[in-house]
Amino acid sequence: MHFPLRVGLAFNLKRVSPSAGCVLDDEAEYDAPSTIDSIRSAIASLGHVVVDLEADATFPHALIASGVDVVFNVAEGARGRSRESHVPALLELMGVPYTGSDPTCMVLTLDKHLAKRVVREAGVNTAPASVITTGDEPLPADLRYPAIVKPVAEGSSKGVLPSSVVRNETEARELARQMARRYRQGALVEEFLPGREFTVGVLDGPTVLPPMEVVFTTNAEHPVYSFDHKLEPTAEVRYEVPAKISPELQREIVSVAERAFVALGCRDVARIDVRLDRDGKVSFIECNPLPGLTPGWSDLCLIAQAVGIDYRSLIARILEPAIRRLSEERKVPAPVTVEAPQVAAV
Incomplete structure (x- = not known):
């Protein structure tokens, strides 16, 4: 493997900022320029050349022209219920290794109901x-x-x-x-689900990081981790990581996260959200195989930071499996060409 690699950075850029109450939320899942800058800088600090690949209609042509070895994918996709699978599917078509989960996993996890049915089949509790x-x-x-x-x-x-x-x-x-x-x-x-809420980061392995609790600080009868809480800091929630929980609850949360990660076919990185039901049992809410990577803000970044994984190292951990897959592909011998036998004209 020759370094530096040319690493494509596939993303959707947020150009319209949403407001509280789900106003102007069409691009809420997209990444702000500052987040893309942080990811780009982290990859470059690992010694690689970074090539921007915005995941819009120009992506296929840009990918072909880019000459990238591997792609770091954070693209959410433009439209439709299969949108998160578009970039991985194109990369597989072109034979370019990439970070994160494959197209099937992306489609499955975006549909919350289908994801719940799959994890339930794997023995995971869900409402x-x-x-x-x-x-x-x-x-x-x-x-x-x-x-x-x-x-x-x-x-x-x-x-x-x-x-x-x-x-x-x-x-x-x-x-x-x-x-x-x-x-x-x-x-x-x-x-x-009326109980405590947790989110769990999972890296390649799968390696389950310590759960983070989303602690509701208001006296709301039915508190929810809402859209507004993810826009900007608020006194209505605080984050406790590692969560202050019993060893038994820790083991149950880790088990649910690990089983969900495997059942849904996740790869490299994901974030699993769980909550306790009225009987105190851990219940799967949803899985995000494209977790936010805004330093100092996104849940996965906060979890990693709490266990001593700085931002650069987190990006490296996500990129490493894709580089391994690239290395394995390049070790495969070229196919042997066998000439077809000459057939006499009749």
Whole structure:
């Protein structure tokens, strides 16, 4: 393996900043220029040449022209329920190794309902839920209220506000209809989990990092980790990492995160969100295989920092498996060309 490598940085740039209440949230999942600058600088500090590859309609041509050896992927995709798979799929088509999970995992994890069904099959506890598009679909018989309603295929807590918690089926169906119209997709109606909330970083291995607790500091009856909390610092939540929990709860959270990571087919890096149900049992909420990487702010960065992994080292840890895959591919002997036998004309 010859260094420096040419490392493509695939991203979607945030040009419109959202406001509280999910206002102007179309690009909420995209990365700010300062975040892209931080990732770029960290990769360059490892001795590599960084090539920017914005994941818009120009991406295929830019990729072909770039001559990159490997791609560091943080691209969320432009549109559709398969959007997070677009860049990985194109990279696989072109034979370019990349960081993070493959297209199948990206599609599966973006759809919260499908992800819940998969992890449930793997023996992981998750709250009863259903998807509503028209408002007339049946809801699970075992669904208890209050419930929470959210878009089924969005990230960054888009659509998740205190008002997302509903008290009965009538409220659930009405809010689901509104949400389906606004986000042009189904709305997940899920039993509200009233217990403590944790998020867990998972790196290649899988190596499960210590859980971080999202501590709600208000007296809200049904607190939620909302869209607004992820916009800017607020006194309504604080982050405790490592979480102050019993060894038994730690083992249960780690087990859930590890099993979910494997069941969903994640690779290299992910963040798993869990919450305790009314019986105190750890329940899977969702998995993000494209966790935010804003230094000093994103959950994964805070978790890594708490266990002594600085930002540069975190980026290196995510990049290393892709470089290993590149090395393995380049060790494969070139295919032997066998000339076809000459066939006499008839």
